[in-house]
Amino acid sequence: MKYASLGSGSRGNATLIEHQQHCVLIDCGFSRKVTLQRMAQLDIDPAQLKAVWVTHEHSDHAKGVQGLCEALDIPFYASFGTARKMEWLEHPLWHCIRAEQVVTLAGLSVTPVTVPHDAQEPLQYVISSDDGYKLGVLSDLGSLTPHIVEQYTGCHALQIEANHDPQLLQVGPYPPSLRARVAGNFGHLNNQQCAELVARVSWPGLKKVTAGHISEKNNDRNRVRALLASVLNCLPPDVELLEQDTVSDWYQLAL
Ligand SMILES: [Zn+2]
Ligand SMILES: [Zn+2]
Structure with missing residues (x-):
């Protein structure tokens, strides 16, 4: 299994996961056009795409689905909850999923995880491949819960949100209400x-951490x-940060 970001941030998010050609x-x-262009940059043909999992209805995650x-x-x-908000309840291509109900497709088992975020019924995902690797994708959550720590334990790779620096948010351009949100x-x-x-889910098998959904206004990528x-015991230049307008490299999960 390998994964790549097609872009990450408040203007659009999509994570591509490949396993055995699917x-x-x-x-x-992102729009369909941008999504397909960015997939092509990663040498992925549209016919290889088998499904889309949606985390929640906010447009930076759902608008192109x-x-x-x-x-x-x-x-x-x-x-x-996401489907109701997006008016997908009658859509023939929509499949309803529930937290912790695993769906297996194309050799990948996808576990939806409940997270605290200001959406109708937000979920994040842990993806396991049939050859034993586990990838955690986690963004758009306001706080950690014991359940999240439990679900993301044992991942070999983690793509996680590092949205803002609390001090920079307080002195940043957002109005007080948005800042509080x-x-x-x-x-x-x-x-x-x-x-x-x-730090809490770190173990010897965790080989790759990529940070995303980084605010352009309320954060500093060097921070x-x-x-x-400091928690990965590596040098700062070796920490991989995702970009809003650029596809990432492929990250291969391997022992
Ligand atoms: Zn978002
Ligand atoms: Zn959101």
Whole structure:
């Protein structure tokens, strides 16, 4: 199994996962055209894409899902709350998923995990391949819970949100109400919370951590690197941060 980001941040998110020539997407917050262009940059043909899993209805995650899946005639998976908000309840390609109910497709078992975020029924995902690797994709959550720590334990790779630096958020350009939303328990994960989760789920098998959904206004990428380097025992330049407008490299899960 390998994975790559098609882009990550408040203007759009999508994570591509490939296993034995088949692909799935976690979220599609880009137009169909941009999504297919970025997949092509990673040498993925549209016919390889088998499904899209949606985390929640916010447009930076969901806006491209329906158009892409209709064009390719592939299913998309989302919670009832997300589907209701997106007006997908009657859509023939929508499949309803529930927290902790595993769906297996194309050699990948996808476990939806409940997270605290200000959406109708948000889920994040842990993806296990049939050859024994486990990838955790986690963004858009305001706080950590014991359940999240439990579900993301044992991952070989982790793509995790490092949204903001609390101090920079307080002095940043957001109005007080938006600032409170982002910093709240149902908002977004700050750098310290990100590092805390990485430290708590760290084990010798965790070989790759990529940080994403990094705010362009309320964060400093060097601070993210420094903090994660301290928990990963690596040098700050070796910490991989995702970009909003650029596809990442492929990250291969291997022992
Ligand atoms: Zn988001
Ligand atoms: Zn969100």
